Amino acid sequence: xxxxxxxxxxxxxxxxxxxxxxxxxxxxxxxxxxxxxxxxxxxxxxxxxxxxxxxxxxxxxxxxxxxxxxxxxxxxxxxxxxxxxxxxxxxxxxxxxxxxxxxxxxxxxxxxxxxxxxxxxxxxxxxxxxxxxxxxxxxxxxxxxxxxxxxxxxxxxxxxxxxxxxxxxxxxxxxxxxxxxxxxxxxxxxxxxxxxxxxxxxxxxxxxxxxxxxxxxxxxxxxxxxxxxxxxxxxxxxxxxxxxxxxxxxxxxxxxxxxxxxxxxxxxxxxxxxxxxxxxxxx
Amino acid sequence: xxxxxxxxxxxxxxxxxxxxxxxxxxxxxxxxxxxxxxxxxxxxxxxxxxxxxxxxxxxxxxxxxxxxxxxxxxxxxxxxxxxxxxxxxxxxxxxxxxxxxxxxxxxxxxxxxxxxxxxxxxxxxxxxxxxxxxxxxxxxxxxxxxxxxxxxxxxxxxxxxxxxxxxxxxxxxxxxxxxxxxxxxxxxxxxxxxxxxxxxxxxxxxxxxxxxxxxxxxxxxxxxxxxxxxxxxxxxxxxxxxxxxxxxxxxxxxxxxxxxxxxxxxxxxxxxxxxxxxxxxxxxxxxxxxxxxxxxxxxxxxxxxxxxxxxxxxxxxxxxxxxxxxxxxxxxxxxxxxxxxxxxxxxxxxxxxxxxxxxxxxxxxxxxxxxxxxxxxxxxxxxxxxxxxxxxxxxxxxxxxxxxxxxxxxxxxxxxxxxxxxxxxxxxxxxxxxxxxxxxxxxxxxxxxxxxxxxxxxxxxxxxxxxxxxxxxxxxxxxxxxxxxxxxxxxxxxxxxxxxxxxxxxxxxxxxxxxxxxxxxxxxxxxxxxxxxxxxxxxxxxxxxxxxxxxxxxxxxxxxxx
Numbered sequence: 013x014x015x016x017x018x019x020x021x022x023x024x025x026x027x028x029x030x031x032x033x034x035x036x037x038x039x040x041x042x043x044x045x046x047x048x049x050x051x052x053x054x055x056x057x058x059x060x061x062x063x064x065x066x067x068x069x070x071x072x073x074x075x076x077x078x079x080x081x082x083x084x085x086x087x088x089x090x091x092x093x094x095x096x097x098x099x100x101x102x103x104x105x106x107x108x109x110x111x112x113x114x115x116x117x118x119x120x121x122x123x124x125x126x127x128x129x130x131x132x133x134x135x136x137x138x139x140x141x142x143x144x145x146x147x148x149x150x151x152x153x154x155x156x157x158x159x160x161x162x163x164x165x166x167x168x169x170x171x172x173x174x175x176x177x178x179x180x181x182x183x184x185x186x187x188x189x190x191x192x193x194x195x196x197x198x199x200x201x202x203x204x205x206x207x208x209x210x211x212x213x214x215x216x217x218x219x220x221x222x223x224x225x226x227x228x229x230x231x232x233x234x235x236x237x238x239x240x241x242x243x244x245x246x247x248x249x250x251x252x253x254x255x256x257x258x259x260x261x262x263x264x265x266x267x268x269x270x271x272x273x274x275x276x277x278x279x280x281x282x283x284x285x286x287x288x289x290x291x292x293x294x295x
Numbered sequence: 296x297x298x299x300x301x302x303x304x305x306x307x308x309x310x311x312x313x314x315x316x317x318x319x320x321x322x323x324x325x326x327x328x329x330x331x332x333x334x335x336x337x338x339x340x341x342x343x344x345x346x347x348x349x350x351x352x353x354x355x356x357x358x359x360x361x362x363x364x365x366x367x368x369x370x371x372x373x374x375x376x377x378x379x380x381x382x383x384x385x386x387x388x389x390x391x392x393x394x395x396x397x398x399x400x401x402x403x404x405x406x407x408x409x410x411x412x413x414x415x416x417x418x419x420x421x422x423x424x425x426x427x428x429x430x431x432x433x434x435x436x437x438x439x440x441x442x443x444x445x446x447x448x449x450x451x452x453x454x455x456x457x458x459x460x461x462x463x464x465x466x467x468x469x470x471x472x473x474x475x476x477x478x479x480x481x482x483x484x485x486x487x488x489x490x491x492x493x494x495x496x497x498x499x500x501x502x503x504x505x506x507x508x509x510x511x512x513x514x515x516x517x518x519x520x521x522x523x524x525x526x527x528x529x530x531x532x533x534x535x536x537x538x539x540x541x542x543x544x545x546x547x548x549x550x551x552x553x554x555x556x557x558x559x560x561x562x563x564x565x566x567x568x569x570x571x572x573x574x575x576x577x578x579x580x581x582x583x584x585x586x587x588x589x590x591x592x593x594x595x596x597x598x599x600x601x602x603x604x605x606x607x608x609x610x611x612x613x614x615x616x617x618x619x620x621x622x623x624x625x626x627x628x629x630x631x632x633x634x635x636x637x638x639x640x641x642x643x644x645x646x647x648x649x650x651x652x653x654x655x656x657x658x659x660x661x662x663x664x665x666x667x668x669x670x671x672x673x674x675x676x677x678x679x680x681x682x683x684x685x686x687x688x689x690x691x692x693x694x695x696x697x698x699x700x701x702x703x704x705x706x707x708x709x710x711x712x713x714x715x716x717x718x719x720x721x722x723x724x725x726x727x728x729x730x731x732x733x734x735x736x737x738x739x740x741x742x743x744x745x746x747x748x749x750x751x752x753x754x755x756x757x758x759x760x761x762x763x764x765x766x767x768x769x770x771x772x773x774x775x776x777x778x779x780x781x782x783x784x785x786x787x788x789x790x791x792x793x794x795x796x797x798x799x800x801x802x803x804x805x806x807x808x809x810x811x812x813x814x815x816x817x818x819x820x821x822x823x824x825x826x827x828x829x830x831x832x833x834x835x836x837x838x839x840x841x842x843x844x845x846x847x848x849x850x851x852x853x854x855x856x857x
Contacts (some may be wrong), residue, residue, distance in 0.1 A: 135786040193693040200652060200686055202678055204713035264665065 035058045040290045043283035050280050054101035063091040065098040066249045074266045083272035087263055092256075096273050099251035106167035107232040113171025115225050121175065122182025123217070127190060127209050136179070143176035152235055156244045163246045166239040170232050181224050185217035192216070223292040230284035237277055251276045318815040324386075325350045325491060325523040326371070331383035333366050333375065333547075341366050342547040348491070348540070353517060353524040355534035357570070358544035359749075359776035363463075364527045366547075368493050372410055373400055387491070387596065405435045409484035409522070411494040411513075415476035419468040425479055435487040447486065455482040455512055474505035485516055491523045492516070495735035498533070502639040503803055507847040510537055512665040531574045531778055532806075532849035535559045543567045547671050559852055573781035576806035585788040587815045589632040593828060597766035598629040601765060601797040607650055607660030607670075620646040621657075622821040628814070630764070634793065635829065637805060637844070643821035644801050648767050651799065652686055653677045665764055682712055685758035691750035695742040701728075701753050702738040708761045721755070727756040730793075731786055748779035755786065759794075767799045772807070784811055806848050809833050817841050
């Protein structure tokens with residue numbers, strides 16, 4: 013009994029220590045706060061705004077930002093803050109889809125290329141080179157054009173365009189880890205190739221992949237916003253951030269229509285980048 | 296600061312009034328450290344350290360890693376990182392180095408204070424020739440034109456024992472060996488004619504024979520040029536052999552200080568006594584008791600050989616030319632004894648054990664372990680044979696997966712060979728941890744939260760858990776401190792006595808070999824120089840090369856020429 017009590021107390025203490033030893037700088041703490049708000053918006057937009065994002069009050073069109081309408085209203089008298097909050101889910105989840113596709117497809121390509129080496133590596137590396145040779149935004153446009161215009165397809169396109177970057181980093185990490193002494197040690201202790209790959213190489217190589225995934229998340233938000241801006245996403249009345257900026261640009265006399273969604277996008281991407289840089293430094 | 300000020304500061308130096316950084320000729324210590332404390336972010340690493348280094352004198356700072364010895368050197372050279380705060384006083388030629396402005400200090404660093412770094416391989420710029428880097432040092436000497444500077448550099452290179460100074464001058468760092476690079480670095484430090492030379496573990500990255508020559512060079516420079524020497528080392532035998540004064544440090548505090556003869560001959564502090572007891576070359580018979588059983592087995596003809604390596608040869612193709620790494624090497628190890636493979640880097644000892652473990656296949660020859668041929672086997676059948684053959688790597692910082700916890704690391708071999716039920720495996724892991732002297736609070740830690748010695752214990756537990764008959768130890772203590780080394784050696788000998796293990800022990804440290812091995816093979820350039828029982832080979836070497844190796848071992852006071 014007393015022994016068990018001791019160990020849990022110790023575990024709790026070490027978890028506390030670990031959090032303290034991370035020493036989160038204020039900038040990173042702020043970034044986490046921003047991301048927390050963005051996630052909350054996408055999970056429960058109704059908690060943050062009571063106004064209808066789709067049906068506006070035509071008499072209230074083009075109102076400047078005020079206490080009643082934080083980001084002002086648009087050409088149809090809809091509350092812009094409400095539209096931004098309700099558009100978050102679509103923007104964030106599509107960025108997530110893009111990152112997941114990039115990590116899984118790109119990570120597997122890099123893992124196989126780095127671990128098997130030989131002709132597998134040569135073939136996969138050439139494939140990655142071809143993908144890298146095409147500018148990623150152009151690649152995303154090509155993919156989304158062939159899949160059809162909607163936000164999920166834009167997300168898939170963004171993910172495909174990020175595959176090469178993930179494959180590159182994963183391959184380099186795997187090659188580095190594969191030569192580590194502890195990998196040979198595991199081999200000498202009877203570890204099969206599959207065991208070494210799954211239990212030693214993958215966990216060690218995935219650390220830097222995590223930092224890249226966070227970075228790519230921010231980039232994906234931008235790319236998807238760009239695709240939505242060009243009209244490759246869901247049509248209105250959807251309110252993706254990129255789409256809001258795109259509609260806002262038609263009403264330049266009322267600049268908050270561009271500024272508000274743009275500032276939210278910028279704050280989100282900057283926060284994500286800051287977190288990624290912090291992740292890369294601490295491990 | 297206007298350039299002409301700097302210029303006049305340099306030109307005026309010989310006739311400068313009192314107070315400028317010129318060591319005066321009056322009597323008194325060359326360096327006087329008083330109440331020096333250094334803290335990084337409120338964590339004190341050096342605490343109230345005081346010592347004096349007389350003119351022409353030599354002083355050694357001794358301690359294990361984390362004792363603050365390198366921090367003291369960095370404080371003297373004012374090379375502490377920005378987070379480090381030094382308080383107290385470091386008097387050098389009448390100035391307090393800690394209070395000096397950066398501009399005034401710059402005229403001392405390099406000119407009056409020379410520094411020899413630890414790892415010569417990392418201390419020179421790899422993309423520039425040695426000559427072009429030497430000219431930076433020569434620029435510290437005033438009033439030299441380029442031709443005179445080159446002449447001075449070549450003179451210095453000849454002086455530090457480089458056979459072909461011109462070649463060294465024109466080479467890039469990768470074209471010279473570690474010993475030659477260390478000579479270059481000592482030359483560069485000595486070239487501007489400093490009053491004090493600070494050498495931070497100048498030989499720990501070098502082979503024993505080269506180590507001796509480098510230390511000889513430092514002693515000679517000190518005597519002929521009248522340079523004060525501040526030597527930083529973890530090896531008490533080196534310190535006692537090379538320095539007049541010793542300062543023993545632990546956890547940033549001075550444990551004992553004084554004349555080498557008194558500190559070394561009759562240590563008063565407990566820590567200095569322990570340090571003394573832990574140095575293998577000073578205590579060759581420390582483990583005589585646990586070694587005795589193996590010696591009996593070695594001479595008993597009834598003991599079966601556990602390992603038999605017969606005329607093994609292995610060559611590699613490097614850059615198109617054939618290199619014979621192991622050339623006709625044979626040795627045999629009786630069960631329950633320790634066989635040492637000794638040699639400098641490039642002698643083929645590592646290739647020999649890789650052949651033994653089946654990581655490489657020999658070109659010719661036979662390898663028999665416990666009556667079974669190991670060479671020329673398929674991967675699958677080697678895997679079965681390897682259960683009986685474990686390896687402990689040199690560096691425990693790289694041989695343990697940083698993402699795994701200790702219990703999982705030790706359990707891995709059991710899982711891979713599917714030994715017993717999960718509950719039995721857990722029990723065996725606990726037993727292995729206990730056998731290497733770690734309690735179960737360590738089981739849930741990751742390697743990052745273990746010290747070097749604890750990591751090596753985990754590595755030994757991992758090697759032990761399958762109950763192999765043979766453990767191959769590849770320089771298992773060379774990455775560790777002397778006191779930690781004594782600890783690990785103690786664990787290894789106890790396990791051998793308890794479990795009847797056979798060890799193949801690779802080392803370049805002859806003193807350690809003498810302490811724990813029973814038989815030895817001395818290797819050089821892939822060939823066997825000499826082989827036999829440790830006591831015969833090391834006490835009375837038949838070959839010149841073995842004799843050189845034996846003489847290179849630092850012998851403490853006994854090794855002093857005066």
